[in-house]
Amino acid sequence: MSATTSEATGIEAAGGRRFAALLPFLALLAIGLVIPFVGNEYWVLIATRIAIYWVLISGLNLVVGYAGQLAIGYVALFTLGAYTTSVLAAGNATPPVPAFAALGIAGLAGAVFGVVVGLPALRLRTFYFAISTLGFATIVTQIALAWQDVTGGGIGLPGPTLPEPFDTVTGLLYLCLAFAAFSTWITANIARSRFGRALVAVRDADVAAEATGISKPRLLVLVFILAGALAAVAGGLFASLQTYITPDAFTFELSLLFFIAVLIGGRGSILGPLLGTIILTVLPEIAAPLAAWSTFLYAALLLVIVLAMPGGIAALLDFRNRKPLPPGRAIAPRPDAVRTLVAHRATPDILSLRGIVLSFGGVRAIDGLDLEVRPGQIHGLIGPNGSGKTTTLNVISGYYRPETGSMMLGGHTLAAGRTTDRAAHGIARTFQTPRLIGEASVLENVMIGGTIEGRATFLEALLSLPRHRREERVMEQRARLALAAVGLDGVTEVRADRLQHSELRFMEIARALMQRPAFLLLDEPAAGLSAEEIRRLAALIRAVSAGGTGVLLVEHHADLIFDICDHVTVLNLGRILAAGTPGEIRVHKEVVSAYLGA
Numbered sequence: 001m002s003a004t005t006s007e008a009t010g011i012e013a014a015g016g017r018r019f020a021a022l023l024p025f026l027a028l029l030a031i032g033l034v035i036p037f038v039g040n041e042y043w044v045l046i047a048t049r050i051a052i053y054w055v056l057i058s059g060l061n062l063v064v065g066y067a068g069q070l071a072i073g074y075v076a077l078f079t080l081g082a083y084t085t086s087v088l089a090a091g092n093a094t095p096p097v098p099a100f101a102a103l104g105i106a107g108l109a110g111a112v113f114g115v116v117v118g119l120p121a122l123r124l125r126t127f128y129f130a131i132s133t134l135g136f137a138t139i140v141t142q143i144a145l146a147w148q149d150v151t152g153g154g155i156g157l158p159g160p161t162l163p164e165p166f167d168t169v170t171g172l173l174y175l176c177l178a179f180a181a182f183s184t185w186i187t188a189n190i191a192r193s194r195f196g197r198a199l200v201a202v203r204d205a206d207v208a209a210e211a212t213g214i215s216k217p218r219l220l221v222l223v224f225i226l227a228g229a230l231a232a233v234a235g236g237l238f239a240s241l242q243t244y245i246t247p248d249a250f251t252f253e254l255s256l257l258f259f260i261a262v263l264i265g266g267r268g269s270i271l272g273p274l275l276g277t278i279i280l281t282v283l284p285e286i287a288a289p290l291a292a293w294s295t296f297l298y299a300a301l302l303l304v305i306v307l308a309m310p311g312g313i314a315a316l317l318d319f320r321n322r323k324p325l326p327p328g329r330a331i332a333p334r335p336d337a338v339r340t341l342v343a344h345r346a347t348p349d350i351l352s353l354r355g356i357v358l359s360f361g362g363v364r365a366i367d368g369l370d371l372e373v374r375p376g377q378i379h380g381l382i383g384p385n386g387s388g389k390t391t392t393l394n395v396i397s398g399y400y401r402p403e404t405g406s407m408m409l410g411g412h413t414l415a416a417g418r419t420t421d422r423a424a425h426g427i428a429r430t431f432q433t434p435r436l437i438g439e440a441s442v443l444e445n446v447m448i449g450g451t452i453e454g455r456a457t458f459l460e461a462l463l464s465l466p467r468h469r470r471e472e473r474v475m476e477q478r479a480r481l482a483l484a485a486v487g488l489d490g491v492t493e494v495r496a497d498r499l500q501h502s503e504l505r506f507m508e509i510a511r512a513l514m515q516r517p518a519f520l521l522l523d524e525p526a527a528g529l530s531a532e533e534i535r536r537l538a539a540l541i542r543a544v545s546a547g548g549t550g551v552l553l554v555e556h557h558a559d560l561i562f563d564i565c566d567h568v569t570v571l572n573l574g575r576i577l578a579a580g581t582p583g584e585i586r587v588h589k590e591v592v593s594a595y596l597g598a
């Protein structure tokens with residue numbers, strides 16, 4: 001099958017799968033819609049509560065499930081939304097505002113405070129961030145208690161009365177279902193977009209995410225805005241459902257419910273957390289005696305999930321990834337497809353390093369290194385263990401700041417320590433240990449490489465506007481082509497953590513090719529490959545350089561280096577021991593005695 005035919009088939013199959021994935025959501029919506037006809041008012045209220053919680057949890061899912069930020073205090077934004085809507089509608093601080101306008105203002109306030117609550121995530125590590133969100137929850141409740149003139153203090157205040165036809169229990173249910181359906185749609189749009197993929201990349205492979213140009217702060221701020229707005233709107237709807245709110249309604253238990261719904265749902269899924277929300281809301285209702293035990297129940301559930309099914313409901317439902325993969329899969333790259341991918345980016349510029357010095361404590365990892373990588377050439381960087389090869393790649397990628405020396409790309413200086421701007425300069429890389437997003441499919445992993453090329457904004461992705469959809473199609477096509485080029489088109493939909501080591505190496509190359517790099521830095525790509533795989537890798541790297549890309553190849557397999565490199569630099573203790581053509585290096589006396597051996 002040609003690369004283009006397999007791409008087209010793959011895209012069609014993906015379309016079919018998307019439709020199948022939509023069915024459970026439609027079924028749940030249908031159940032919600034018929035509840036007023038088949039159930040009593042009590043069940044209508046429960047369904048309304050589920051829909052409201054889901055509006056919040058759908059946003060929180062992006063924060064916790066996708067971005068991996070442990071925001072356990074999201075009740076803070078829920079409370080904020082409930083009070084903002086109620087106070088504005090009651091006219092306690094301003095002239096009375098119509099209920100829907102109050103809800104809109106609460107959404108805006110939630111967006112702003114979502115960022116305030118989320119900002120510590122940019123500095124604090126998981127646990128500390130979790131505690132900081134709880135701190136916000138306490139602050140909001142304390143303000144609600146203390147600001148008696150406006151919030152009614154401990155006595156509370158009436159929730160907003162919505163206009164007809166939403167002033168009945170059924171009317172409110174339908175309104176909340178509409179909000180829930182809308183939140184599902186927009187959060188699923190984000191999850192499937194380059195933004196969603198980037199969130200997961202930041203969560204599971206932050207170094208690789210930076211190397212593909214993804215800026216974590218910007219991304220997180222956008223997600224906190226969205227999740228904050230949804231949480232506050234949910235709070236406003238909740239106030240309307242409750243008809244009267246007091247600070248007691250916004251408990252830690254409720255916050256825990258939101259958080260655990262995402263966890264039992266499973267990371268990186270929309271359906272899982274939705275089912276988690278339904279289970280956690282309904283469970284105490286059908287087992288009435290359990291209501292008093294709900295905190296205990298949540299804690300027990302959490303333990304069961306962590307210990308017994310860390311992937312949550314989503315992993316249970318992931319039937320596709322339970323099918324065994326064919327053993328002994330061969331990787332058959334198609335170097336002809338590489339040219340189409342990389343040729344666009346070919347540059348006449350040279351990547352050069354001058355006088356680079358870098359020490360770790362007392363160890364001089366690089367000691368006055370000069371290096372040039374030319375477009376369309378393969379430059380081998382070899383040397384004994386600890387000679388400074390990976391450190392050199394890390395300096396070029398911006399992870400390490402050299403003490404002295406400069407890096408130039410054409411006429412531009414490459415600023416030290418700027419990891420996320422390398423992709424924009426056309427520099428892509430792979431890692432000594434593959435950096436992958438294990439829970440994402442191989443295709444999604446590769447699409448990460450195209451993140452910074454997207455022009456459609458977060459809002460366009462949120463609403464799935466045409467430019468975003470067009471870009472996604474192009475990106476998917478290119479990722480399939482990249483996978484065909486490296487010989488992995490048979491496993492595009494498979495979870496990346498199910499691949500063999502050698503496949504992961506090729507997958508990383510596909511992700512780098514997705515960037516259409518002007519320069520490709522490869523860190524020991526042949527490590528762990530069979531002789532045949534190394535031969536295929538060699539053909540692939542040759543094709544990449546033939547397309548105009550400059551390749552810097554760090555490798556211990558001397559045969560591969562001498563076979564495909566145009567130029568070789570040998571490092572020893574951070575210094576250049578020798579540099580020249582493969583022919584010259586092969587017979588260089590000191591290289592032979594220090595590295596190659598007799």
Ligand SMILES: Nc1ncnc2c1ncn2[C@@H]1O[C@H](COP(=O)(O)OP(=O)(O)OP(=O)(O)O)[C@@H](O)[C@H]1O
Pocket residue numbers: 360363364365383384385386387388389390391392
């Ligand atoms: N983050 C770090 N902190 C401290 N020392 C480091 C760090 N990274 C590298 N080094 C030291 O710098 C020197 C060069 O290491 P580097 O990883 O670049 O070598 P290498 O040539 O890539 O080796 P290998 O072939 O084993 O991967 C070594 O002495 C190593 O111990």
